[in-house]
Amino acid sequence: MLIANISGQRVEASFANKGPTYHCPKCRDVVILKKGRIVTHHFAHKPPVRCSWAKGETREHLKAKQLFKQEFVRRGLRVEVEHEIPSLPNDRRADVVVWSPRGQKYALELQHTAIDYNSLENRTESYIHAGVRVIWVPFMRPKYWKEANELGPNVDGDFLIERFPARPLEKWVHGFNLGKFWMFDSDRNALWCAKLYKHEIYVEESSWFDPDGEKVSAGGYSRISRRWRELKLWGPYELEQVSIGAKKRSSKKMGNHNYPGGIVGEFVVKTKNDKLVP
Ligand SMILES: [Zn+2]
Incomplete structure (x- = not known):
């Protein structure tokens, strides 16, 4: 700590x-x-x-808290690491809290370890009730990075990991942020914008003869993998390129995810030609 x-x-x-x-x-x-x-x-x-x-404290987590703090201090903002918010369940510390010039609190939840749906939902709800705008930031897992393919110049996105075993954290945050999220890369000290897509598996066609001598065939179609997602990445972006914004989201139940409604935080990055990412 x-x-x-x-x-x-x-x-x-x-x-x-x-x-x-x-x-x-x-x-x-x-x-x-x-x-x-x-x-x-x-x-x-x-x-x-x-x-x-x-x-559950890792070197990467310590470093990330420190880096985000330094960046917002550099911008002249009030920042606290491990700031306690009394209404949070279990661990009451927000990793990093940034005060906007008008005094609005933003919490960065830099999540290096696994977390379950209940904790994500309870913590998020608690932040919203406390008037703190939360941004969940999963860490990139370096072992999957080895499988990333660089995308060509005419393709939207910079890298694609075709078989990414998304955890509850990434799946939940993707939906919570309405279809994208930001990941912290502790090797590069940078952020990536990420989107998840369904991963299709092609089931090869095969045929055989049943006991009555009838020819039977199966396969020859694609199905959606339960285990894998495709992870598309935009970046990397240095912390100094990233601003903090806010948006309102409504409460919604989607499959086994329950998203609390309210005002939440988001990272905003503009590229050189002033285009929003992604
Ligand atoms: Zn202690």
């Missing part, structure tokens, strides 16, 4: 010095300041770790 308490005050690891005793804001245990060369400066619990705030 990036935040700890010292004498009741929040302090960020990148501004903290070794020496004083820091405490976890959640469990109040002593935490150790880690200021290394490679990993983003952070605080760590001592083993055995029982605190729920110490779980």
Whole structure:
């Protein structure tokens, strides 16, 4: 985690010095300041770790929170990492909260680990009720990146991964954002705009003889894969190219997804010729 308490005050690891005793804001245990060369400066619990705030934290997640914070600070905006929003269920910390010049709060949920539909829906609803505009940002998974094909100059989109095993997170966020979403690429420290499409599998035609000597055939058609989606990507875009906007969406049930209605955040990128992406 990036935040700890010292004498009741929040302090960020990148501004903290070794020496004083820091405490976890959640469990109040002593935490150790880690200021290394490679990993983003952070605080760590001592083993055995029982605190729920110490779980599921990855190096990539720490780095992403720090990068987004730096970018919005550079723009002169108020930004907090691991900002607590009291009405959020379970972990009450929003990864990054940005205040617009008019004081409107935007929360970035940088999601590096898997998350289920209930958590996505409850958390989103809670943000909407708290008047905080949420943007969910799944991380790109590098192993699938190896299968990406670069698309030609006359094709809409930059890369295509033909067989992408979309998780509940990506499927849900795609629908929540009305047909697109943004992914964080922790190798490039950049964002990609993404869209999911159905993946068709061709079932080869085959024929055989049944016990009565009748010729039977099957196959020769395409079906929609349940497991795979096609993932089309636009980008990469540096964080400094990305603005934050808002949009209203209505509550809707689509299959096994329940989308809460309200005002939510979105990333907006314009290309050189002022065209919206994608
Ligand atoms: Zn703790």
